[in-house]
Amino acid sequence: AVRLIESGGGSVQAGGSLRLSCTASGLRYDDTAMAWFRQAPGKDRELVSCISWSPDSAYYADFVEGRFTISRGNTKNTLYLLMNSLKPEDTATYYCAADGGSFHLCPRESASYLSWGQGTQVTVSS
Numbered sequence: 001a002v003r004l005i006e007s008g009g010g011s012v013q014a015g016g017s018l019r020l021s022c023t024a025s026g027l028r029y030d031d032t033a034m035a036w037f038r039q040a041p042g043k044d045r046e047l048v049s050c051i052s053w054s055p056d057s058a059y060y061a062d063f064v065e066g067r068f069t070i071s072r073g074n075t076k077n078t079l080y081l082l083m084n085s086l087k088p089e090d091t092a093t094y095y096c097a098a099d100g101g102s103f104h105l106c107p108r109e110s111a112s113y114l115s116w117g118q119g120t121q122v123t124v125s126s
Contacts, residue, residue: 002026002115004096009120017084022096022117024077033100034079037110038092050106057106086124093119
């Protein structure tokens, strides 16, 4: 069975930084697209960033505005999200997603990802 374990969440003040990590095990293929989504209370889950097997394929939601960087580890079953200049509106549960196919462009839709982690909480205070 596929298992995704996220870590790195926490509480920071506005302007601070966090680095989220996700380690996947049991993936049939380690070069499929992976992504970070987030969900705030009362809101829909939304894509933060995704990346395919190609490091040049990284995609970011408009609200990221250059503050976050997604990357994959040397073993492609690891995923990171470095978040700088955090804002209170970034407060949410962040989810790692994998098994998004082997296309050059990573999918933007949550339904395209077959495997999900349990989420890690990020809280940004003003």
